[in-house]
Amino acid sequence: MPANFMPSAAEYFRFAPEIILTIVGTLVMILEAMTGDRDKSSLGYVSLLGLAAAMAAAVAANNDPGLAFQSMIIVDGFATFFRVLVLGVGMLTILVSTNYLSEAKANSGDFYALILFSVVGQSLMACANELIMIFIGIEISSIASYILAGYLRDDRRNNESALKYFLMGSFATAFLLYGVAWIYGLTGSTNLGEIRTVLSHGTAPTAMVGISAALMLVGLAFKVSAAPFQVWAPDVYQGSSAPISAFMSAGPKAAAFAVMVRVFYTSFDSISNQWEPVFWIMSLATMVIGNFAALQQRNIKRMLAYSSIAHAGYVMVAVTSHSAVGTAAVMFYLASYCLMNIGAFAVVTWMARDGEKFVEVDDFSGLAQKQPFVTAILTVLILSLVGVPLTGGFFGKFLVFKAAIDSHLMWLAILGLLNSAVAAYYYLRVLVVMYFREPGASTVNLPPVAGTLRVAMLVTTLGTIALGIFPGLILGFATQSSTLGK
């Protein structure tokens, strides 16, 4: 036991992104109080700068990978990838929301501070090497998102969405925590590496370890909205403001997958014969439920919610394959998924307008005649969600199913492919409505596309195309960092 607990400078450096975000988040709250009734869009730009600084710090920290704070934090390629991803999600969310908030007359510093704090939690989840840190990261991220889900206090749908998210979320986290406590009891440690060592001796009672791992999986499956813990997602995404739905469907999900992969691939590696069948069933159930429920949706937010459940199912397929290829597939898929999903929700944000009156699929009728720019954006994003070649979504699916086949999960790959064929139906319906219907009441007086929203749409669309044409951009890094220190 070292007598000196003072962390070294290198350790602070590895933890710099979280430190920067916390400081900027607090600063934004102070600035909010100081600026009074003035326009708060500038606070959004301060938050963007903070996120950009944190991203630079995260990339810089990767030059000196290693552990920090009595190995509570680990900075490796895997952590850096997810840190950059959740920070990027935060930036895109702010770009999508500024204009929406001004229109709803709810533009305030709290919102940006909450986004920053939620991202702190997700960033911590990405680099946690310890069950306590994982728990704290999940809670920081979730508590901020509970508030964000109900951010427009006077909107009943927001109220309901926040309440449902909160009740089911804290219930699921309580189970995760019970599993964590058991794992601590069985192994005498909360460090992921030490748990792995103890479990590989095989002295701990297998059945108890299995039950604890299952309890932890309940909490994580809830966060990624995997079946049978997906019921909250449609209600919450539909009820929250569109920019927040974009955020919740991307950042927390990616971070929870990072935790899931790290915990199950390192700590529970030796009991993989127990969890692999469970993941097999869960991934299939998630894909089937997501896709078939999405077929019947009229509300586009609800449809995107079910589609995000289905996408979680595809990522679960990659997790099930339990290999380095699978890890790289998880990383690539989540990156392209975050881009295309935020892009799609950005278009929904623009379409919905004040009070979110226009959120039905049919409200998009005739959009191609009226607003070719947004139509083009949404077309690319939807083709990517379907998984058409030359888009990021295609390579994501390709890598996922390749990982599954490499790990001899033939049936899962076949059933997954059939599922993506089903998914094409409800995605393409949106395109049909946009191109082949006459403009209706919703498409007559279209609002202009605000500057920040336009940037978000362009970044997500170009990013999706870039990942489709040059997958090597991030695939090389993902493959390199997919070994998780083994």
Next chain:
Amino acid sequence: MITINHYMAVSAALLLIGTVGVMTRRNIVVILMSIELILNAVNVNLIAFSKYHNQVTGQVFAIFVIAVAVAEAAVGLGVLIAMFRNKGTVQADEVDLLKW
């Protein structure tokens, strides 16, 4: 003699009571209380394991759990009050705006 098994039994009972409470109660405040019960089940476990392993890790963890539970309860009650102002109810089955 009270052994670790007794603590685990109490904790499991609390978990069960909490879970049944969340599943069956209609009043959202009671559901919140049931979730707190589960968190306390975790704390009992953590402290017992901490004593069993002769480490402080579990106790430190329990303090973190308590702190987070407080933050969570504060947010939860805030969310509930916002809904009560608009809807005038705290019954879970009357929250039915969003469904397919």
